[in-house]
Amino acid sequence: MGQKAICLLIIAALLLSIVPAVAPAGPQPASTSSSGSSGGGGGGSGSHLSLESFTNYLVSWQKENPAKYKYMIQLLSKGNVQAYKDPSLGLLFSKNKSVNRNEELDIKFEVQNPNPIDLRIPLFVDLEVMEPGGEGFKKVNQNSMVVQPFSYTEQGKINYLQSSWPEVTTLDQIDKMGLLKEKTGEIKFRAVYSDGSRKKYSTDWIFNPPYYGVLVLNLTNRPPEMRNISLIASNKTRYNDPIEYRATIDDADGDMINVTLHILDAKGEELNNKTQRTLPGIVSFKAGEYGLFSETDAGKNFTYYYSFDDGINSNRTEIQPGPNLRRGPKLYVDRLNVTPESSNCYWWQWYTFNIRAKNLNPESYDVIFTLLSKTENSDWRTIESKTVKVGPEPQMIYFNNTEPFAVADANATFSYRIKLSEYDQNGKDIEEAVGPKINAKVVPYAIYDPVMVANLAMLIFAIVAGSLLLERKLKRGSESQESSSGKAGGNNSRDGNSTGNDKAGNTSAMFKKRD
Amino acid sequence: MDRFLLFASVLAAITIISSNGHEGLVRSAVILAFILVGAVALHIYNQKRVHKKIESLEHCRVAKESFYKEITIAQGSNFCALAFAAWLMLFVAIAYLYFLVPIILPFSYMQIPDLASSPFGFFIFGLKIAIVAALVILALDKLPESHRELKLTELYSFYIISKRAKKLIALTIPALSISIVCSAYIGTIYPAHSPIAESLALILLALSAGTLVAPIYKDAVEGLR
Numbered sequence: 001m002g003q004k005a006i007c008l009l010i011i012a013a014l015l016l017s018i019v020p021a022v023a024p025a026g027p028q029p030a031s032t033s034s035s036g037s038s039g040g041g042g043g044g045s046g047s048h049l050s051l052e053s054f055t056n057y058l059v060s061w062q063k064e065n066p067a068k069y070k071y072m073i074q075l076l077s078k079g080n081v082q083a084y085k086d087p088s089l090g091l092l093f094s095k096n097k098s099v100n101r102n103e104e105l106d107i108k109f110e111v112q113n114p115n116p117i118d119l120r121i122p123l124f125v126d127l128e129v130m131e132p133g134g135e136g137f138k139k140v141n142q143n144s145m146v147v148q149p150f151s152y153t154e155q156g157k158i159n160y161l162q163s164s165w166p167e168v169t170t171l172d173q174i175d176k177m178g179l180l181k182e183k184t185g186e187i188k189f190r191a192v193y194s195d196g197s198r199k200k201y202s203t204d205w206i207f208n209p210p211y212y213g214v215l216v217l218n219l220t221n222r223p224p225e226m227r228n229i230s231l232i233a234s235n236k237t238r239y240n241d242p243i244e245y246r247a248t249i250d251d252a253d254g255d256m257i258n259v260t261l262h263i264l265d266a267k268g269e270e271l272n273n274k275t276q277r278t279l280p281g282i283v284s285f286k287a288g289e290y291g292l293f294s295e296t297d298a299g300k301n302f303t304y305y306y307s308f309d310d311g312i313n314s315n316r317t318e319i320q321p322g323p324n325l326r327r328g329p330k331l332y333v334d335r336l337n338v339t340p341e342s343s344n345c346y347w348w349q350w351y352t353f354n355i356r357a358k359n360l361n362p363e364s365y366d367v368i369f370t371l372l373s374k375t376e377n378s379d380w381r382t383i384e385s386k387t388v389k390v391g392p393e394p395q396m397i398y399f400n401n402t403e404p405f406a407v408a409d410a411n412a413t414f415s416y417r418i419k420l421s422e423y424d425q426n427g428k429d430i431e432e433a434v435g436p437k438i439n440a441k442v443v444p445y446a447i448y449d450p451v452m453v454a455n456l457a458m459l460i461f462a463i464v465a466g467s468l469l470l471e472r473k474l475k476r477g478s479e480s481q482e483s484s485s486g487k488a489g490g491n492n493s494r495d496g497n498s499t500g501n502d503k504a505g506n507t508s509a510m511f512k513k514r515d
Numbered sequence: 516m517d518r519f520l521l522f523a524s525v526l527a528a529i530t531i532i533s534s535n536g537h538e539g540l541v542r543s544a545v546i547l548a549f550i551l552v553g554a555v556a557l558h559i560y561n562q563k564r565v566h567k568k569i570e571s572l573e574h575c576r577v578a579k580e581s582f583y584k585e586i587t588i589a590q591g592s593n594f595c596a597l598a599f600a601a602w603l604m605l606f607v608a609i610a611y612l613y614f615l616v617p618i619i620l621p622f623s624y625m626q627i628p629d630l631a632s633s634p635f636g637f638f639i640f641g642l643k644i645a646i647v648a649a650l651v652i653l654a655l656d657k658l659p660e661s662h663r664e665l666k667l668t669e670l671y672s673f674y675i676i677s678k679r680a681k682k683l684i685a686l687t688i689p690a691l692s693i694s695i696v697c698s699a700y701i702g703t704i705y706p707a708h709s710p711i712a713e714s715l716a717l718i719l720l721a722l723s724a725g726t727l728v729a730p731i732y733k734d735a736v737e738g739l740r
Binding site for chain 2 (some may be wrong): 321346347401406407408410411440441442443444445447451452454455457458459461462463464466467468470471472474476478
């Protein structure tokens, strides 16, 4: 501000020297002559222009010579217009100019400002884009980048600044702003700045790469591809079984892809379609989640295919077979029960499980019943499985005399379940219940049991026999005798009737004799 | 009353009196461990004491090898075999009483369910304990001659043991067998308890342990006079 004030004062001083030469050409305010003796005039005559006279000049120029008046005002507000030079603006881009929608753009701009800091004006820099085949540029960034007079880096006589628009990241993001109607082709960028009263474009200057007045990028797109198409379902699939359509969708550009699964009937007519918008990777459609099939589809054969697009290119797969849904029974089950061998519920005892079942449809079907059990200490394990023809008449299915538990299950509460190969009236294929607590007793034998008697008898016999054999080998009972009777001779103490007298002849015996 | 029997009874009584109820069984284990460790310490002390006295009487240094050679008494092969069996059975009986069911430690034979439920689980468990004990005893037997006092196979050859004492030591085998049976019974009814079986197993175990280490305590006490 101070510098500007000094500048204004200098200009005012210059004007004071100009005014006498100019004044005669213009209208002469009335007060000028009256005040001429008191400081008006100047120039070669040595008279001075007073502030009052200068003001009167301006007022009269405003009415009579607007062009001069505007020039003076501009001069007063900006200083020396002749000395101010426009800063140059260019785009900086050093990557491959062939880009896809998801590549990071990294477009920068550079402003070179030759003016000294006192003459610099804040600049508001924007990026503009012209879509392929477009006719005009449109502003890309929401917020202008402001280049302040003091932001420049000084390098010799050049003051420059490099920056970018943080909100401009990818072409996809620009597309989302609705600025790209055409999805491929040449896209042009230019930069523009405004100093508040004027606009300057990067196209106003000529640059060499990597600097550009107009940056032309070639927007390309690689179409998505699908592979590993599979249908995950059991061989004899029912309409309410887990059925999963799975495929891998690839897109070299990493675009978001719309994948649509089309379900066709036996005649090839489309029955249903479901779409997912996904990133490249595995795409999965679960029949249960999308409600693809219903009870009326039982017994029918279906085919399917996928269509997919990335918003630019679309494609579809061949028609794939499956699933072939089979018709099954409509089971009704109840009375799931367990009967232990005794009320003690020992782990080693037998348990009988039963369940009642019937088919709500008139025909008979083979249904597989699988018995499983678990305790707090163990996971589910299969005990027994049997196939039973289930018709409309209720029948009890028994799992007789099973031994479902191990010793680790002692003192644990057990659960049991019967898994059905068909779904029941509630749409479940597992019937589950909790049984009584298993007795804590671990050892299945009583002490008088021959097994226990044999255990203990063998143990005692093994210890005694082993000891006799070891002594026979070690001969400690006679070795000591020999070593101690080296002087006494003989092994007359073998019977163990030692009193100390048989150690005669050595001093230690004296100590022993104190007994 | 025979001093040997007196010592055996006193040692057993200490163990038995210390036990009162389920926690008492734990206490008895500690006392029993003290008695056995004390016996080892006293046995070593006894031999050192005698060795020093001999050296003072001989007025010269007596090598330990010579000392042990002179001092040991052959107790007979049959007795040694029975004593060896008694010691093995003592360890098995201790394991059966204290480690068959979780009394002292949180883990026990019952925490190895496959073994506990096996038809030969009790035999395998007892045999494993006996084999480990036998291996330790045989390993000690390999010690040099200067450390013969640490050989359990020669334990009784350092002491004068009467026929009556030998009979009592031999009798520990049936006593320990009954103790093992009582402990096995406790195992078969686990997690139920039988205080009578526990007491009987402990009494027989304590009496047997006292009998087996009585010569050491007796000699130590007499040596103090």
